[in-house]
Amino acid sequence: MQKIFSLFILLVLISCKNDDFESVYEDVNEPYSFEIPSNFPEMHYNLEHNPLTTKGVELGRKLFYDGRLSSTNIVSCAFCHEQPHAFTHHNHNLSHGVHDRVGRRNTSATQNLAFQPWFFFDGATSNLDTVSILPIHDENEMDETIPNIIEKLSEDSAYQKLFHQAFEDGEVNSTNMMLALSQFMVIMTSSDSKYDKYVRGEPGGELTPKEAYGLELFNDKCRSCHATDLFTDHQFRNNGLPVNPNLNDKGRAEVSGNPNDDYKFKVPSLRNIELTWPYMHDGRFGSLESVLLHYRNNVQDYPNLDPILRTENGLGIEMTDEEMEAIIEFLKTLTDYEFITNDELYFRT
Ligand code: HEC
Ligand code: HEC
Structure with missing residues (x-):
C-alpha cells in the first residue's frame, strides 16, 4: 500500500511537472x-x-x-x-x-x-x-x-x-x-514628446512662438539629414568633425573597408537629445550649444564631406545666435517624459 501510494505521488508529481511545462505557455x-x-x-x-x-x-x-x-x-x-x-x-x-x-x-x-x-x-x-x-x-x-x-x-x-x-x-x-x-x-x-503631440494635433502639443520658429529653422537647416519623425535618414555621412587623434575612429569605413566611407557615421536620431549628452560618436561635445557652434564655425574639409555642408559661402551651416537659440528651444520639445518614466521599460521584480 505504502509503495503504491508513493508511486501515486510520484506519478502526480511527474504529471504536474509535465502539465506545468505544456500548459504554461498558453495559460499565461x-x-x-x-x-x-x-x-x-x-x-x-x-x-x-x-x-x-x-x-x-x-x-x-x-x-x-x-x-x-x-x-x-x-x-x-x-x-x-x-x-x-x-x-x-x-x-x-x-x-x-x-x-x-x-x-x-x-x-x-x-x-x-x-x-x-x-x-x-x-x-x-x-x-x-x-x-x-x-x-x-x-x-x-x-x-x-x-x-x-x-x-x-x-x-x-x-x-x-x-x-x-x-x-x-x-x-x-x-x-x-x-x-x-x-x-x-x-x-x-x-513617441510622446511635445513635438509628437504637436504633429498629431493632441493636447499638450502647443508650441511656443520660439519653438515653432526653431522648428522652421530646423526643417530648413537640419532636416535633410535628421529626417522624418525619427530624426534620421539612416544614412552614413561625414558631418565635418575634426578627427579625434586618440581614437582615429573611421566610422562606416571600419565595416565597409571603403575609403570613401572614412569618418562617415550613422546620422543619429535627435529624439530626447536634451537628455543624451555628451554628443557625437565619441561624446566630444557637452552641450547643444557646442554642437551648433561646430556646424556654424568648425566644419572641416574632407574629400567626402557631406555636400550639404559645402555651400557657396563656405563650409557648415549659417546661423545667427538667435537662430541657434531657437533651434535648441525646438530640440527640447523632443524630450519624451513618458518614455523615460514608462514602467514597462523599467525593471521591477
Ligand atoms: C549633412 C548631414 C547633417 C546635417 C545637415 C546635420 N547633421 Fe547633425 N549629425 C549628422 C551626423 C552624421 C551626426 C553623427 C556624427 C558623429 O557622431 O560623429 C550628427 C550628429 C548630431 C548631433 C549629436 C547627436 C548625438 O546623439 O550625439 C546633434 C545634436 C545634431 N547632429 C544636431 C544637428 C542640428 C541641430 C543640425 C542643423 C543645424 C544638424 N545636426 C545638421 C549629420 C547632419
Ligand atoms: C559598456 C557599455 C554598454 C553595454 C553593457 C551595452 N551597450 Fe549597447 N551600446 C553601447 C555603445 C558605446 C554603443 C554605440 C556603439 C557603436 O556605435 O559602435 C551602443 C549601441 C547599442 C545599440 C545601437 C543603437 C543604435 O541606434 O544604433 C543597441 C541596440 C544596443 N547598444 C543594445 C544593447 C544591448 C541589448 C545590450 C545588452 C546585451 C547592450 N547594448 C549593452 C554601450 C553599451
Whole structure:
C-alpha cells in the first residue's frame, strides 16, 4: 500500500511537472499590444517572425537589466543604457564596461529600434536580433560568451519558468534569449514628446512662438539629414568633425573597408537629445550649444564631406545666435517624459 501510494505521488508529481511545462505557455502568455505611432515611418523589424507577447517582453526586460550577461555578473545592458537618460550612459563620453574598461564610442540611445535598418554608428549590423552579440563579446563592454550566459541562466529557476512561459519550445537557449531581448527593444518606443503631440494635433502639443520658429529653422537647416519623425535618414555621412587623434575612429569605413566611407557615421536620431549628452560618436561635445557652434564655425574639409555642408559661402551651416537659440528651444520639445518614466521599460521584480 505504502509503495503504491508513493508511486501515486510520484506519478502526480511527474504529471504536474509535465502539465506545468505544456500548459504554461498558453495559460499565461498573451499577445502584447503594440501600436505604431501614426507619425512614424514604416516599421523595419519583422514582427511576424517574433510576435510580441507579454511574457516575451517580460523576459526581454529581465535580460536587459541582468548583470549576468557579463563576465563580472555586474554589467547589464542597462548599466550603459539608463532609462532616465533615454537609455544612454549618463556622464560618460566613452562607454565604461567590465572592470571599468573604457570603450571607443559614446553610448547610443536605445529608442525606436524597430524602425531602424542599421545599428551602431558604423552600421555593424542590420539585424536587431543579433545586436546583443556585439556588446556581449566586446572586451570593453560585457566580455562574456553566449554559452556561458546560457549556462548561468539555465541554473536559475525563475528563468526556466519565464522561458517556458514565453516560448512554445520553452528552451533556455540563445535563440530565445535574442528574440526576447528584441521584443523588449521593440517596445522601447519614444513617441510622446511635445513635438509628437504637436504633429498629431493632441493636447499638450502647443508650441511656443520660439519653438515653432526653431522648428522652421530646423526643417530648413537640419532636416535633410535628421529626417522624418525619427530624426534620421539612416544614412552614413561625414558631418565635418575634426578627427579625434586618440581614437582615429573611421566610422562606416571600419565595416565597409571603403575609403570613401572614412569618418562617415550613422546620422543619429535627435529624439530626447536634451537628455543624451555628451554628443557625437565619441561624446566630444557637452552641450547643444557646442554642437551648433561646430556646424556654424568648425566644419572641416574632407574629400567626402557631406555636400550639404559645402555651400557657396563656405563650409557648415549659417546661423545667427538667435537662430541657434531657437533651434535648441525646438530640440527640447523632443524630450519624451513618458518614455523615460514608462514602467514597462523599467525593471521591477
Ligand atoms: C559598456 C557599455 C554598454 C553595454 C553593457 C551595452 N551597450 Fe549597447 N551600446 C553601447 C555603445 C558605446 C554603443 C554605440 C556603439 C557603436 O556605435 O559602435 C551602443 C549601441 C547599442 C545599440 C545601437 C543603437 C543604435 O541606434 O544604433 C543597441 C541596440 C544596443 N547598444 C543594445 C544593447 C544591448 C541589448 C545590450 C545588452 C546585451 C547592450 N547594448 C549593452 C554601450 C553599451
Ligand atoms: C549633412 C548631414 C547633417 C546635417 C545637415 C546635420 N547633421 Fe547633425 N549629425 C549628422 C551626423 C552624421 C551626426 C553623427 C556624427 C558623429 O557622431 O560623429 C550628427 C550628429 C548630431 C548631433 C549629436 C547627436 C548625438 O546623439 O550625439 C546633434 C545634436 C545634431 N547632429 C544636431 C544637428 C542640428 C541641430 C543640425 C542643423 C543645424 C544638424 N545636426 C545638421 C549629420 C547632419
